[in-house]
Amino acid sequence: xxxxxxxxxxxxxxxxxxxxxxxxxxxxxxxxxxxxxxxxxxxxxxxxxxxxxxxxxxxxxxxxxxxxxxxxxxxxxxxxxxxxxxxxxxxxxxxxxxxxxxxxxxxxxxxxxxxxxxxxxxxxxxxxxxxxxxxxxxxxxxxxxxxxxxxxxxxxxxxxxxxxxxxxxxxxxxxxxxxxxxxxxxxxxxxxxxxxxxxxxxxxxxxxxx
Amino acid sequence: xxxxxxxxxxxxxxxxxxxxxxxxxxxxxxxxxxxxxxxxxxxxxxxxxxxxxxxxxxxxxxxxxxxxxxxxxxxxxxxxxxxxxxxxxxxxxxxxxxxxxxxxxxxxxxxxxxxxxxxxxxxxxxxxxxxxxxxxxxxxxxxxxxxxxxxxxxxxxxxxxxxxxxxxxxxxxxxxxxxxxxxxxxxxxxxxxxxxxxxxxxxxxxxxxx
DNA sequence: CGTGTGCAGTAACAATAGTTACAGAAGTAC
DNA sequence: GTACTTCTGTAACTATTGTTACTGCACACG
Numbered sequence: 001x002x003x004x005x006x007x008x009x010x011x012x013x014x015x016x017x018x019x020x021x022x023x024x025x026x027x028x029x030x031x032x033x034x035x036x037x038x039x040x041x042x043x044x045x046x047x048x049x050x051x052x053x054x055x056x057x058x059x060x061x062x063x064x065x066x067x068x069x070x071x072x073x074x075x076x077x078x079x080x081x082x083x084x085x086x087x088x089x090x091x092x093x094x095x096x097x098x099x100x101x102x103x104x105x106x107x108x109x110x111x112x113x114x115x116x117x118x119x120x121x122x123x124x125x126x127x128x129x130x131x132x133x134x135x136x137x138x139x140x141x142x143x144x145x146x147x148x149x150x151x152x153x154x155x156x157x158x159x160x161x162x163x164x165x166x167x168x169x170x171x172x173x174x175x176x177x178x179x180x181x182x183x184x185x186x187x188x189x190x191x192x193x194x195x196x197x198x199x200x201x202x203x204x205x206x207x208x209x210x
Numbered sequence: 211x212x213x214x215x216x217x218x219x220x221x222x223x224x225x226x227x228x229x230x231x232x233x234x235x236x237x238x239x240x241x242x243x244x245x246x247x248x249x250x251x252x253x254x255x256x257x258x259x260x261x262x263x264x265x266x267x268x269x270x271x272x273x274x275x276x277x278x279x280x281x282x283x284x285x286x287x288x289x290x291x292x293x294x295x296x297x298x299x300x301x302x303x304x305x306x307x308x309x310x311x312x313x314x315x316x317x318x319x320x321x322x323x324x325x326x327x328x329x330x331x332x333x334x335x336x337x338x339x340x341x342x343x344x345x346x347x348x349x350x351x352x353x354x355x356x357x358x359x360x361x362x363x364x365x366x367x368x369x370x371x372x373x374x375x376x377x378x379x380x381x382x383x384x385x386x387x388x389x390x391x392x393x394x395x396x397x398x399x400x401x402x403x404x405x406x407x408x409x410x411x412x413x414x415x416x417x418x419x420x
Numbered sequence: 421c422g423t424g425t426g427c428a429g430t431a432a433c434a435a436t437a438g439t440t441a442c443a444g445a446a447g448t449a450c
Numbered sequence: 451g452t453a454c455t456t457c458t459g460t461a462a463c464t465a466t467t468g469t470t471a472c473t474g475c476a477c478a479c480g
Contacts, residue, residue, distance in 0.1 A: 060354040091346055114331065121324065128338040136301055139349050143389055144270040179353055181468055186428060202427060202476060380457060391438055396458060412446060412457060
């Protein structure tokens, strides 16, 4: 845990803070698909991501889903931080997109460290900043783009975070993430295939030239 | 300026911080429609809103607009804060929805005060928190609601921030805010009128029972 | 090797939103 | 008053997205 932590956060947190994190944090290794946070759930800790990718989803009262963004190594969940200050109930769902390693820090420490460590303060501010912009960009996509463009963006982003030109998802799963329906996604994917941008297979999609 | 500031922020900022704000901040009074921040513009200061309402808009590369949310008294612009830490260019446009009074604080002070004053730290964190949730709620509206529901929400919110059952806007202006077209908005407004929820007039709309 | 299950392809249709075009009403300027 | 502009109402049409229904294929499992 210590070497993982140092590798990922050593150059942004001071030694003393790293030591504190090691003392109070708990190391967690989760498999792909593991649900880390559920909507409405009370949060016990704040995650520091060491490796892997976490996807953050929003859901409305009818159960309709929407992918907000991915967390990658070195990221933390600003939503969690936001929750720690407010009503403490999660507004989002977090699912491991790949196998992931992370450190859970008790939320009580958050404010203490904010006072004590400049590097922690900067980290928290920076996380908010990055997340706010990420959310803004997600909003742009939904507000200004049509489904075909959103789909292309989705495939690109997914390939990027997973470092893989193969998208291991069914059309139904993609439809959930984009808050659309399976038939619509199949239709658009077919078009992309006809344009030579992707190659469709059962349970996976190969990206050729997006 | 001092009495305004104390009235609005006196119970959250300590005396010393208030004094600093008075020293380095500049008081600004702007009329309705005044453009406070433009997209891509470099930010000189961070606004603390004393009175009035500011609307925050997003725009894509084609010039299509979208209303994100309103700032009310006691709010500050988290986007601005986010900018101060990042590339400093504004991601959004800010327009005075009503006549407004505000205090502009030089962005250099932001980090200094973050270290120095706990109340300032909390204020900044809290602003981020509120804005993140606001943005999330905006995203919910766009992603999960249809235009008629969004329109109702828009009218309600506008009536709330302006404390007025009269919405002083043309259909075209509403269409811009919701990133739709005038004809669509006119059509939906007519339906709402037929349902007895509103009464339409030239240049304004009276809300009856939304 | 047949059967069941889940996935993908496709057609036909419905609903929603956006576009174009035009007419008339309300207000403004002269 | 007349001329002009702006705002609203409406029709007709297109585009996009969503829905329902049915097909066949691939794969797993006995």
